Amino acid sequence: MSFDRLCIIGVGLIGGSIARAARLQGLSQVIIGFGRQEDLANLQAAKALGVIDDYSLDLAEAVNGADCVVIATPVATIKTILALLQPFWSAQTIYTDVGSTKSSVLDAAEQVFGEIPKNLIPAHPIAGAEQSGVNASVDDLFVGKRLIITPTETSSAKALQAVQGFWEKLGSVVSIMDAKHHDGVLAATSHLPHLLAFALVDMLGRKDEQSDIFKYAAGGFRDFTRIASSDPTMWRDICLANKDELVALLEEFKTQLGTIQNDLQSQDAQQLFQTFSYARNARQRFLDQFED
Amino acid sequence: MSFDRLCIIGVGLIGGSIARAARLQGLSQVIIGFGRQEDLANLQAAKALGVIDDYSLDLAEAVNGADCVVIATPVATIKTILALLQPFWSAQTIYTDVGSTKSSVLDAAEQVFGEIPKNLIPAHPIAGAEQSGVNASVDDLFVGKRLIITPTETSSAKALQAVQGFWEKLGSVVSIMDAKHHDGVLAATSHLPHLLAFALVDMLGRKDEQSDIFKYAAGGFRDFTRIASSDPTMWRDICLANKDELVALLEEFKTQLGTIQNDLQSQDAQQLFQTFSYARNARQRFLDQFED
Helix, strand or coil: CCEEEEEEECCCHHHHHHHHHHHHCCCEEEEEEECCHHHHHHHHHHHHCCCCCEEECCHHHHHCCCCEEEECCCHHHHHHHHHHHHHHCCCCCEEEECCCCCHHHHHHHHHHHCCCCCCEECEEECCCCCCCCHHHCCCCCCCCCEEEECCCCCCCHHHHHHHHHHHHHCCCEEEECCHHHHHHHHHHHHHHHHHHHHHHHHHHHHHHHHHCHHHHCCHHHHHHCHHHHCCHHHHHHHHHHCHHHHHHHHHHHHHHHHHHHHHHHCCCHHHHHHHHHHHHHHHHHHHHHHHC | CCEEEEEEECCCHHHHHHHHHHHHCCCEEEEEEECCHHHHHHHHHHHHCCCCCEEECCHHHHHCCCCEEEECCCHHHHHHHHHHHHHHCCCCCEEEECCCCCHHHHHHHHHHHCCCCCCEEEEEECCCCCCCCHHHCCCCCCCCCEEEECCCCCCCHHHHHHHHHHHHHCCCEEEECCHHHHHHHHHHHHHHHHHHHHHHHHHHHHHHHHHCHHHHCCHHHHHHCHHHHCCHHHHHHHHHHCHHHHHHHHHHHHHHHHHHHHHHHCCCHHHHHHHHHHHHHHHHHHHHHHHC
16 A cells, blocks of 8 residues: 655644655655745755655645545544535545544534545554654654544445555554544543643642742642643643533533532541542553553 | 661662662662562562562561661551551651651651650652552652651750751652641642542543543543552552642532532633633743753
8 A cells, every 4th residue: 555646734743743654665656745834944954854845835736646645634624624624625635634523623624515425444553752843753653553444334444444555554453433533532531631730830830920839840840730831722722622522521520520619628637549549540551551 | 978778668669769879879878668568579579689688577686776666658558667667766867758648747756655666757759650569669759859747846856856867868859848838739739630540530431331432532631640659558558648728629629629510501711711721821930940
């Protein structure tokens, strides 16, 4: 499975790393990048680095003759990209994306096309880094990392197989699930933790302004809040794109905190111990999977 | 400032590291450890390692002639230790502790002695590690770390000076504040984050049992939940010892989460961006202090 012409829309950390790995694995004859006028310097850098063969600021030109188009732009822009692609949409091309939420992509496609195109296969590589832009891209970003594909009932089996094969050759461990399940899983293990970290540091930052509390914070706090240094724009958009799952999880978590408040109030040492022990064991189960 | 005879009650990670650093700095002629029968192997190891000169399982013997007694046992045991010390309490001796909460220590002293002894100077080194026991103790655990002393209005100035000088020689950066302020600061930067990590992993662990969500968790989740691998007994006791501060902070945090829920529901992108940006900047302020 390889392509004659792979078009990457958005040659940043993820798009650039896809291009690098695809080239390394010989998955496409030619790799073309697309970006906006304001992305020009980044596209020039991508070409100079040999990450892409060429680029275009004209979408029609960029996707012309491509047998695979990867939308590697932030989740909030995917609807716009689909709308721009719509006039040039080709039944002979496979389209996929890398957005962090998947129901939002299917909804966007339905709004743009009236139905979800059979040859649009949404995907999400669970990989990233704190840097962005093509200069941060690397050859092995996806090696050994999870990738989730969320086809629909009407997805083309052939397109699905192609996207799965592509990501497996990039080194990913591919899972297939429906978009709603994906969004629930990611809300729990990624979006909610980010939201809690932002919420906590926002709240404590205001206390710190008054009484200098961060002076006394230690290494545990540093790790716990690391994800609160993530890009606010990107995370605003991810949280909004997955708001239904997040609102429900926040409700559940507030209930959990209320239970712990009651345990503290009533000094229920045994219940607190059970909660903390269960958590510690559950985290060990999470860590153990890295050992496999 | 140095002692003839320093007695360490509880020669674990913290007590052992105090003994090591005190010896290295020549702060005491003799260092004696105290523990219970079940601590015998640990005390023998401490003596064999040269961390202490000798030990006793008899408290009267251990503290006899000591000009400084450091209570380095978990926060939940301090009241018991004070009650055991009470018959041998000496006006010529300086007493201090290393408990993670400080109002609880003052309350315990008041209950045991009827008033807080002038020569009891509560302290809290903000340092620790994931291991425990004397084998985990090191010479430089406190170097460059914060230490908070929480004297009362009736504390002996001489005893306070001695404890401050002792910790400064161990390399700590000493701050003095009242116990209530200490407990508020630590609740915010340490106890609440631990509680949130335990609460989240407890909640998600139950989801994981149903649908294997941890398989899709990445590095951000690993860091965010690291403190949920902390010792459940120790953290149960710390949370209970500081429950009033924690219950209030949990209430505040639930309100904060409710606000964010509303922002998500109403798709208030600007407000979410402001919260996330404020948090990111506040965390940068926290990180910057490590650069000083």
